[in-house]
Amino acid sequence: MAHHNLSGAFRATCPQELIELIIGETDSADKETLKSCALVARSFRPTSQKLIFSDLTILPPGRDSIIALKRLGDVLSASPRLALHVRTLHLVQPGFYKPCVWMQSDIPPLPAILSMLTNVESLNVRIYNWDYFHSNCEQAIYALIARSSLSSIELKEARLPTNARLLSLLRCLPASLESASMLNVYADTHWYGHDDPKSDSAELHQLRLASLHLHSFAPALFHWTISAVDLKCLRHLHTMVRKDTMNVIQQLLDGAVYVETYHLFFGSVFSLDETPNLEKMQSLRTLEISVELDWGEIEEVEGEGRHNPLNDAMRSLDTAPHTIEHLVLNLKIWDPDELYHFTGSVSFAHLAEDRPALRDVVVRIASGYGHSAPQRGIRHLNAVFYRLHKRGLLTILAV
Template sequence: MAHHTLSGACRTTCPQELIDLILGKTDSADKQTLKSCALVARSFRPTSQKLIFSDLTILPSGCDNIPALQRLADVLSASPHLAQHVRTLHLVQPGLYESCEWMKSGILPTILSVFTNLESLNIRIYNWDDLPSHCEQAIYALITRSSLSSIELKEARLQTNATLLSLLRCLPASLESASFLNVFAGYRGDPNSASAEFHQLRLASLHLNSTSPTLFHWAIRAVDPKCLRHLHTMVEENTITVIQQLLDVAVYVETYHLSFWSIFSHPENPNLEKMQGLRTLEISVSLDWEEIEEVGGQGRHNPLNDAMRTLDTASHNIEHLIFNLKIWNPDDLSYFMESVSHLEEDRPALRDVVVRIISGYDDYSALQRGIRYLETVFYRLHERGMLTAIAVRQPRG
């Protein structure tokens, strides 16, 4: 009797397109699951590896510094194609006062040089001036990548404006989005240096949450205002004049997020009248009653009054209005809300208003009272179903 094996006949092959589709539904941040998928079968490996390396952090919190960096270098050396998958790269210093020996290593420039397809670069390095020259040059080389479309620089402390300007000169013309968050540059050197030359950037999105006037001078000179659609700035006494210059040319901006410094006390407020393309306006205010009360006799203003005066200058074409009210105890909202009891009635385009209480307060009933109070203050909008009043937990860290 002849014996036939059925194993080959019964074995079915799943189309690679279907495997890729299934793996593509996996969160790229779930590295452990993707690593397991890579071991399932040879057909799973390429897509799993692509997702694993698409978003890379050097180095994640808890890694053992130089040995971890060396392991990454060994992996990329053994499999050079993996570096081509890296689209988003995070360079993170573990803490303001924590040692970061791996950034001083000669291994780092070698690793950074192989990411030739990089699209998004996020840098969180506090002590920028302490970087060894070889590391700094390697980071600058990353910033100049023509494939780069997005960059975020966060928590950087630079000793001089010249250092910041040298970094800004490296930004490539390919950029579409740029964020500078809590960036500080020392006041030595001219923040508006005539000798500085920059690429003309056609940014669609610009986030300047910084007290450094240098960044705003750069934005005015280097960013094409006709391309800008999304803008976020934090206004403070030493930046309001240059911010106003930026707002005056940002006529095509559709979404603007304005954050007020908690004790903003400038006699003038940002004026939005030239931003005729504006459709969504978001205003963030820190309401610190004790802080404002303490300096009240010195002519400082309630920051919410500043925000409302700015709103009065905005185009009547605004469709969406968002208030973020950062406060400790929501019961204290009553100290501040008199100025918003009557929004202008001549805003026919207005579709909705969102008011967020941003607080770390643990008393749930106080948060609910805050929401009820906001609904009373904005009662006309509430009656028309245009108001959303919510409480959200204050972000940590």
């Protein structure tokens, strides 16, 4: 058999477009595979590096060290074009009580690194205690948040000592922002007049957000939303309801008349004198309601027995417009017997008849009671929702 030499002029070549297409199918989270691809050939390197740096975490759990941070700074300084590939950035504090190295005053690379990331579109910040920050690091983050390239931000598990500190961060958000998620954000619970964003309206961008997720214990965040967000631009909304935020949430809902998808989470076990009224949300097509049922935690209301959070959810559902096509109900239960509180609910008994546009109802059940609990719950809810079940509109899932 003849041996053929494929080197030189006879070497088979592959179009660069095909190489980019093949490597582009690799998950950007699979860094090890992409690093191997970058070493195969020079033609493989640009696309591999683009994917490696498209999603960057500072710093991953278990790799939070001074050496790793300095190495990242050296790589980006030597090859600034790599920093231009970063589209999604995660700033992570791995532990609740222990500050990570990049937050500290004696680590100079962080401000320099962040200043090179000029094309960041999505920013995810999970920092528990902002008191750990050196001022230089915090100001570098503020500058990053203000980038005109930013279209999405998620602020998660943040503990800020004052409303003023929270508002300083919010004032940095650029007008280009399209989506914002504030998840478990804590700040001083008192709302002081000198921190009122209405008094500083000249400093606030009018944000035209399409999507807003407010799962927070900070009333200041909701007041900021009313002042700084053009509510008529919202199409997707998620809010958690608590006693101390009920009034401002209602203001938000009254203005968010073009919202198409709304997720309403009842996170309080205390009685609510009022529940969200959805009647002005005439563009609403998908309504998702989340309720936690745990009778070990739910309070007893004097003269009324224990407060049933399902009552709050049902009162809000009764106010929803008849334009709703999709209803999702998430139930977190402990004991499946808690689901018997559905019995007699007029809202569910005549749901299909009252809302002719309704196409489907999905009920998701999660339980810490045991494997059999969701199955028992499914059997019970099939009986409660028998009219929907009969019409083929009902899907019940154990999750």
